[in-house]
Amino acid sequence: MAVDTDVLVVGGGISGLSTAWMLARAGAHTTLWERESVAGGLIRTDSANGYRMERAASMVMNFRPDVDQFLSEAGLDNLKIRRDALAEENRYVLQRNQLITVPGKLGSVPLSKVWSLRGKLRMALEPFIRKGGHDGETVSEFIRRRLGDELLETAMEPFVAGNLASDPDRANACAVLPRLTALEKRYGSIVKGVIVNKLHNRRTAMVSDSFSFKQGMSTLVKRLSSTLAMAGNARIDHQFTVTGIERQGDNWAVYARSPKGSHSICARHVVLSTPAPAAAELANVIDPVLGDLLAGIDYAPLTLVHLGFDRSSVSHPLDGTGFLTPRGAGLSVTGNLWMSSLFPDRSPADKVLLTSYQGGARLPEAASWGDQRSVDAVLAQIGPLLKIKDAPEHVHIHRHPQALPLYHGNYYNRCTAIEQRLQQLTGLHLQANYLGGVSIRDRLATSRLTADQIIADLGLSAHPGSDANLPAGKVWATNQP
Ligand SMILES: Cc1cc2nc3c(=O)[nH]c(=O)nc-3n(C[C@H](O)[C@H](O)[C@H](O)COP(=O)(O)OP(=O)(O)OC[C@H]3O[C@@H](n4cnc5c(N)ncnc54)[C@H](O)[C@@H]3O)c2cc1C
Incomplete structure (x- = not known):
């Protein structure tokens, strides 16, 4: 089977998108296959009734210059919106x-x-x-x-x-x-x-x-996926569910299903950027030990309850980021973010948007509650603390059955064992939030490491000069294999 692409990235969440972006920018011929009809994975901003609500990450909290550099190269600098100064303090x-x-x-x-x-x-x-x-x-x-x-x-x-x-x-x-x-x-x-x-x-x-983006966190993933779609040396295929992967000489053959039928591709490198259970299924056939190590990573479910109120209905000044709750309080709400205090345009004028996180590893059974029970519990718990007088005028619920990987048990040894297995599988890479940190910051930093490793193997340069202001497809080199 002839090589079709330098790199196939499986999964278009922030891990896969940013890795593909870095590879393509360095001149690697890059293909990304994403199961859903839009890329972004967990990250998505929903808009309704003038409210902007995040399904997952609501902000990037950064201290790393390499992350700043990536965002600037991706042309995302002028789309950032910073966290309100007062909200930052409290x-x-x-x-x-x-x-x-x-x-x-x-x-x-x-x-x-x-x-x-x-x-x-x-x-x-x-x-x-x-x-x-x-x-x-x-x-x-x-x-x-x-x-x-x-x-x-x-x-x-x-x-x-x-x-x-x-x-x-x-x-x-x-x-x-x-x-x-x-x-x-x-x-x-x-x-x-x-x-x-x-x-x-x-x-x-x-x-x-600490920042988000104009129109919400979707801006980050939309920008990366549209740049990839425009680039001469990259492509992104949606509704492609990867179903199998196998060694083919020094390369990898990867198989997928889409509404149009079956697909296969031969790649020098494959980056698996799916959640651990999907990576486990794919890895199981080529290395059952690796499959088991990945299948052993547990996830916590989480329910997000977004409530919109008239400003006059909430007496608390909402002069901060929000609040967290200790387990001793016995609440199902682990945290409440005051989104309209953090960033502009998260709610209509004279309204507020309060986002509660419910369940997690503290109370996984909350994931199976019905909508009314979830909302009632949130109102009963945050209502007295924020002195909420009236019913919400807007309710939006989003459930993640597998929200975040849990770095539980002897996670350190598991990661070492995963790395050892990967050393026998040249050209196969794992790049997702169950390794190296769940935050967007850690995702971008570890994507850089994965991309640099592949770029070096392909004999390309990781930093091919500044082109942030130019349309990507016009400037990125093509390196068709
Ligand atoms: C509620 C919540 C709040 C959060 N808040 C913050 C925050 O404020 N700040 C922060 O920094 N981080 C936050 N995070 C963490 C951060 O959002 C995630 O860790 C990150 O978005 C995960 O990205 P990922 O690409 O690794 O995985 P995912 O986003 O899960 O992407 C995986 C992709 O793989 C695709 N896929 C799966 N199987 C296949 C297959 N077989 N074939 C093809 N594609 C496949 C999926 O469709 C998906 O698009 C939050 C997370 C949650 C859940």
């Missing part, structure tokens, strides 16, 4: 039936009302606690060991449940908190590490830029 957590602001900086901890004196003293001991831990340590074990139980229950558990739909008692610390665990490994203490990095003016993992 992040709330629920405590004793009240919303309290969580300090964003180390220096504000002593005056914060979130922690007791005893809790603060325990945190102050952190630099004096001996280095410890192991690869299988959970987030709870790590935080309890270094910073104490109070910080775990009031801040870290709400963060892990609210942002990752995960459970700190089962989540792997090295996978979920890679920067904090690395600081301990390198400096013996998180606090010491932060201070040393500050003194040396080194890049830290503090988020320096």
